[in-house]
Amino acid sequence: MAILNSNSQYIRAVRLKHEGIPHGIFPFTLPFVRNLHELELHPNITYVIGENGMGKSTLLEGIAIAYGFNPEGGTLNFNFSSFNSHSKLDEHIRLVKGTERARDHFFFRAETFYNVATNIEELDQQPAYGPRIIDSFGGVSLHEQSHGESFLLCSGNGLGGTAYIFWMNPRLHCPLFGKSHCLRGSMNL
Ligand SMILES: Nc1ncnc2c1ncn2[C@@H]1O[C@H](COP(=O)(O)OP(=O)(O)OP(=O)(O)O)[C@@H](O)[C@H]1O
Numbered sequence: 001m002a003i004l005n006s007n008s009q010y011i012r013a014v015r016l017k018h019e020g021i022p023h024g025i026f027p028f029t030l031p032f033v034r035n036l037h038e039l040e041l042h043p044n045i046t047y048v049i050g051e052n053g054m055g056k057s058t059l060l061e062g063i064a065i066a067y068g069f070n071p072e073g074g075t076l077n078f079n080f081s082s083f084n085s086h087s088k089l090d091e092h093i094r095l096v097k098g099t100e101r102a103r104d105h106f107f108f109r110a111e112t113f114y115n116v117a118t119n120i121e122e123l124d125q126q127p128a129y130g131p132r133i134i135d136s137f138g139g140v141s142l143h144e145q146s147h148g149e150s151f152l153l154c155s156g157n158g159l160g161g162t163a164y165i166f167w168m169n170p171r172l173h174c175p176l177f178g179k180s181h182c183l184r185g186s187m188n189l
Pocket residue numbers: 026030050051052053054055056057058059085087
């Protein structure tokens with residue numbers, strides 16, 4: 001287990017470059033974004049909490065895309081798209097990275113996790129020399145498990161060693177009694 005501190009943590013801060021930002025265009029019209037200059041992240045876990053519509057998902061999506069993730073989620077290797085709706089926030093975000101690099105990465109998006117599961121099935125149906133992708137996630141189709149089970153499996157089995165997890169709407173990912181297990185699992189990675 002990697003012990004991270006404020007120098008080694010995977011992303012130390014998120015900076016918004018205000019030069020060249022287009023005026024009057026979403027998401028730069030959001031008060032939260034207009035007032036954002038630098039956001040420091042905690043070495044272990046950072047929660048983004050706020051009222052509905054303030055821009056939490058927009059911010060997390062922007063950070064995830066700037067990090068190299070597919071807007072609809074998955075590992076850094078996923079590049080499918082079912083609907084192109086992400087904002088241009090990522091183009092103005094600068095990530096201040098620490099000295100450590102995670103071995104595994106996963107962007108959990110509750111709304112699009114179904115598409116991630118489908119994409120894994122499609123990729124595994126194509127001829128390949130290596131092991132199936134689903135084998136990294138327990139070997140059983142993510143469509144054949146409950147929503148919570150598939151998330152627990154991904155956070156517990158699929159991501160070994162050190163992992164960086166972007167978790168959007170964790171309340172939708174974890175069943176009621178699995179929440180603390182989920183959280184412990186992701187903090188221990
Ligand atoms: N593609 C878009 N174009 C224009 N406005 C958008 C777009 N996507 C989201 N918005 C608006 O931007 C605001 C922020 O949306 P966002 O989804 O980031 O909020 P949130 O803080 O995650 O809310 P919630 O807690 O309900 O999930 C909302 O008012 C939303 O209606």
